[in-house]
Amino acid sequence: MPKRPKLRTVEKYTPPYSLNQFPSGFALNLGKEIVYALATRKTDRLEGSDWEEIFAGLVGADWKPSNVGLDDVVFQQTAWGAKTVKNKKPFTVKKVRLISGRNSPVFSYGDEKVSGRPPDELGGKILEIFNERVAAIKKNYKHLRTVVLIKGAGLLELSVFEFDTVMYDLDMYSWSWNKRGNLEGKKTKSDIHKFTWQPHGSQLTIIEDVPDNRLSIRIRQPTPLDKSQILEELQFDDSWVEVIE
Numbered sequence: 347m348p349k350r351p352k353l354r355t356v357e358k359y360t361p362p363y364s365l366n367q368f369p370s371g372f373a374l375n376l377g378k379e380i381v382y383a384l385a386t387r388k389t390d391r392l393e394g395s396d397w398e399e400i401f402a403g404l405v406g407a408d409w410k411p412s413n414v415g416l417d418d419v420v421f422q423q424t425a426w427g428a429k430t431v432k433n434k435k436p437f438t439v440k441k442v443r444l445i446s447g448r449n450s451p452v453f454s455y456g457d458e459k460v461s462g463r464p465p466d467e468l469g470g471k472i473l474e475i476f477n478e479r480v481a482a483i484k485k486n487y488k489h490l491r492t493v494v495l496i497k498g499a500g501l502l503e504l505s506v507f508e509f510d511t512v513m514y515d516l517d518m519y520s521w522s523w524n525k526r527g528n529l530e531g532k533k534t535k536s537d538i539h540k541f542t543w544q545p546h547g548s549q550l551t552i553i554e555d556v557p558d559n560r561l562s563i564r565i566r567q568p569t570p571l572d573k574s575q576i577l578e579e580l581q582f583d584d585s586w587v588e589v590i591e
Contacts, residue, residue, distance in 0.1 A: 436496035436505040450548035469521030
């Protein structure tokens with residue numbers, strides 16, 4: 347029997363942590379970020395860009411805001427798109443609607459109009475646009491994920507989960523126009539609603555299942571910091587401001 351050849355070991359890249367299993371200290375540090383935000387802002391507003399920056403800091407990654415919205419956070423060969431969504435019950439909600447961005451057949455394919463087009467043909471083009479974006483980013487990264495922050499009332503209850511960002515098989519979905527004039531995509535075999543596309547604005551919304559093993563935290567409302575107190579702590583004086591006439 348011939349001797350088996352000796353091969354060099356191929357080093358395989360692994361992401362910084364397993365999918366949806368956030369690093370040690372992640373939950374506590376997220377809580378600190380939210381408490382700080384609530385204490386220093388007049389409102390409980392926390393937008394997508396805030397979440398991108400916070401998440402990047404929590405996992406030791408780089409925050410690189412992207413027009414595509416699929417690779418806003420980068421760590422070595424792993425990239426994340428970061429999304430926020432409001433829900434009154436972040437601990438128990440089963441599905442959330444995530445805005446993926448503009449998917450315009452008029453712009454991407456040069457179509458003159460979308461009204462009156464066969465829904466399956468139009469829906470296929472919309473998914474092809476999304477798939478092309480994902481494929482382009484996956485050329486640069488071994489792993490592509492989406493991380494979602496579900497925001498409860500006042501940011502006092504929060505849940506986080508993530509999933510692999512994938513391309514969709516066009517043959518698995520059927521499309522139809524709903525009563526509001528929006529295009530809906532459903533899984534052909536199960537009739538489960540997965541996509542909604544709005545002709546006005548070309549916005550595509552993707553409905554995602556929220557896993558039971560989501561990370562959930564509850565925050566105690568902090569006392570807002572007084573502006574004059576902060577300035578005093580900084581030892582502010584008028585010389586810090588130069589008026590340019």
